[in-house]
Amino acid sequence: MHSPFSTSDVSVVMPVYGPPEGFQEAVASVLDQEPGELLIIDDASPRPLPHLKSEKVPITIHRLETNSGPAAARNAGIGLATRPWLAFLDSDDVWPAGSLRRQLDRLQQSGADLVLGRATVVDVTGKELPPENQPEFLPLLGCMVMAARLARDFPFEESLRYGEDSDFYSRIRASGATVHKHSEVVLHYRQREGSLMDGRSGGQRREDFLNLVRTAARRRQQGRASED
Amino acid sequence: MKYEARDAEIVWERMGDESLLIDLRVGVYYSFREGYAGLLDALMEGWDREKILAEAAQDVGSALDSLEAFLLKENLVVEAPERAVNPHDLKLTSTSFPEIERFDDLQEIFEMDPIHDGDVERGWPVAP
Numbered sequence: 001m002h003s004p005f006s007t008s009d010v011s012v013v014m015p016v017y018g019p020p021e022g023f024q025e026a027v028a029s030v031l032d033q034e035p036g037e038l039l040i041i042d043d044a045s046p047r048p049l050p051h052l053k054s055e056k057v058p059i060t061i062h063r064l065e066t067n068s069g070p071a072a073a074r075n076a077g078i079g080l081a082t083r084p085w086l087a088f089l090d091s092d093d094v095w096p097a098g099s100l101r102r103q104l105d106r107l108q109q110s111g112a113d114l115v116l117g118r119a120t121v122v123d124v125t126g127k128e129l130p131p132e133n134q135p136e137f138l139p140l141l142g143c144m145v146m147a148a149r150l151a152r153d154f155p156f157e158e159s160l161r162y163g164e165d166s167d168f169y170s171r172i173r174a175s176g177a178t179v180h181k182h183s184e185v186v187l188h189y190r191q192r193e194g195s196l197m198d199g200r201s202g203g204q205r206r207e208d209f210l211n212l213v214r215t216a217a218r219r220r221q222q223g224r225a226s227e228d
Numbered sequence: 229m230k231y232e233a234r235d236a237e238i239v240w241e242r243m244g245d246e247s248l249l250i251d252l253r254v255g256v257y258y259s260f261r262e263g264y265a266g267l268l269d270a271l272m273e274g275w276d277r278e279k280i281l282a283e284a285a286q287d288v289g290s291a292l293d294s295l296e297a298f299l300l301k302e303n304l305v306v307e308a309p310e311r312a313v314n315p316h317d318l319k320l321t322s323t324s325f326p327e328i329e330r331f332d333d334l335q336e337i338f339e340m341d342p343i344h345d346g347d348v349e350r351g352w353p354v355a356p
Contacts, residue, residue: 166334170333170336170337173336206252209255209334210250216333216334217243217246217259218243221246
């Protein structure tokens, strides 16, 4: 019997800009689960971050000199991560108590490279939306824990303003990495104005998907050019 | 014979020396390169098959046969005999016809996050 994966084997990367309402709640939800480290990447926020302290979890705050977007901020965090497993949490979302432990248990039981659970959407006050308004299965980063090497091998496409998480996930899938999907809720996703999912019309989402296709095609073209 | 995209869910895009057909009904896409890119562009611009054969500098008959059969088999185009031709010049410069590729690497995401309209009252977009 292998000893269980430890939460201290996980680096958590949290990009932040603002900081937004709910930031301290997001941080607290991570610290409560005692990961190996919390890497907060401040994407040149206009306001100072609140003071953060933890007795048990090392917190690193890395400030980017210029606002570069969430993909670049996450890549900076990937570069700083020191633990074998990696997770992401947006700076206004929340991990329910015990979710990291349960994600690791599933990783160990399945032997997968990445585990993907479900999200429950809450409104700006933290109230859960009714069942009919809950999402279908989405590859939200906050629902994943993965081998850190995957994130290093497939960094986020920084030119994508939307869909960079879907692009990231699709490349990991295409690499042959094993993914264990399950239906347990591991993320409280806050629906907020201006987010990818909030209020994006069918036309916008259509354009998001087309952008993903263009990015994938461009990447293949570059691959062919480098082979020539 | 002339063709057009089956409907608005079939998106044709040129990217450098490659043409793409993206099927937004199911989240797959197709890559046409070199000679096939030129032929696809000609068809999607409304060029008539006979006109393409007459104006092409080389014999593209068998490649055009293959392309038409593929597009119809994949349900990407419909016949459109009355369609007006786009007034662009016909550009068929490549004599190489690499295999047409179909990609479904984004289909899982598409199925998890299908394209559907959001509803202000109901909040989260729900599948139709």
